[in-house]
Amino acid sequence: MNKSELIKKLAEKKELHVDEAAVIVNAFVDSIKDSLVSGDRVEIRGFGSFKVKDYQGYTGRNPKTGSLVDVPAKRLPFFRPGKELKDYLNK
Amino acid sequence: MSSNGNGKTLTKADIVDRIYEKIDMNRAEIKAHVETLLDLMKHSIKKDHNLLISGFGKFEAYDKKARKGRNPQTSETITLTPRKVVVFRLSRKFRSELNDQQ
Numbered sequence: 001m002n003k004s005e006l007i008k009k010l011a012e013k014k015e016l017h018v019d020e021a022a023v024i025v026n027a028f029v030d031s032i033k034d035s036l037v038s039g040d041r042v043e044i045r046g047f048g049s050f051k052v053k054d055y056q057g058y059t060g061r062n063p064k065t066g067s068l069v070d071v072p073a074k075r076l077p078f079f080r081p082g083k084e085l086k087d088y089l090n091k
Numbered sequence: 092m093s094s095n096g097n098g099k100t101l102t103k104a105d106i107v108d109r110i111y112e113k114i115d116m117n118r119a120e121i122k123a124h125v126e127t128l129l130d131l132m133k134h135s136i137k138k139d140h141n142l143l144i145s146g147f148g149k150f151e152a153y154d155k156k157a158r159k160g161r162n163p164q165t166s167e168t169i170t171l172t173p174r175k176v177v178v179f180r181l182s183r184k185f186r187s188e189l190n191d192q193q
Contacts, residue, residue, distance in 0.1 A: 001135035002143040009131050014124055023114045024124050029147050031109040035101040037189055042101040047129050050179070052189065075189045079150070079179030089137050089152055089175040 003029075036077050046084040052077050136177055148181040 001009075003025065011021035032042050032050065042050040057073040081089075103125060110121045135142045136150050143149040157173040181189075 001139050001141070003145050006131060006135070010124065010128055013131070014127055020114060024110055024121070025128065027110040027113045028106055028125065028128060029144055031101065031106045033147060033185060033188065040099040040101055044103055044129065047133065077179070077181055077189065081177045085133055085177065088133055089177060
């Protein structure tokens with residue numbers, strides 16, 4: 001399923017206009033993204049939590065050619081599924 | 092910079108507030124819609140093994156086979172049952188948004 005299907009499903013199920021469902025889904029996703037971009041954690045009970053990890057840059061090597069490459073610092077988000085989601089998937 | 096900088100946490104209530112700013116609906120209705128949305132997301136991850144949210148990333152469920160494990164405390168061998176796990180892979184767009192900020 002993708003985002004537009006998710007919007008359509010939400011609209012059908014809750015008898016919303018597709019535009020309203022789109023506002024809800026987009027604001028939901030944007031609020032999570034904005035928090036992670038500012039370095040905050042996100043915790044959604046019953047679903048899971050996200051946090052961003054910082055990685056320092058380093059000088060690595062291309063294993064094929066042996067040449068030095070600069071790997072820049074990066075930030076990556078991590079998702080930890082909540083207990084309810086894990087149980088639901090395995091039930 | 093530590094991984095959780097200022098230590099703030101976004102919760103479901105904060106998400107409801109953010110949606111409330113954008114739509115003419117009361118908080119209780121929005122809360123109910125968010126719960127339904129989360130149920131739809133969970134259902135999709137389980138049923139399709141895949142939920143793609145453009146500009147954000149995708150949730151993928153995959154099967155882990157049974158394997159032998161060991162309780163490190165008692166070192167007794169145990170069999171870990173096969174189970175489904177879910178991972179989040181971020182989209183290229185979100186990845187660059189996270190890293191442009193630095």
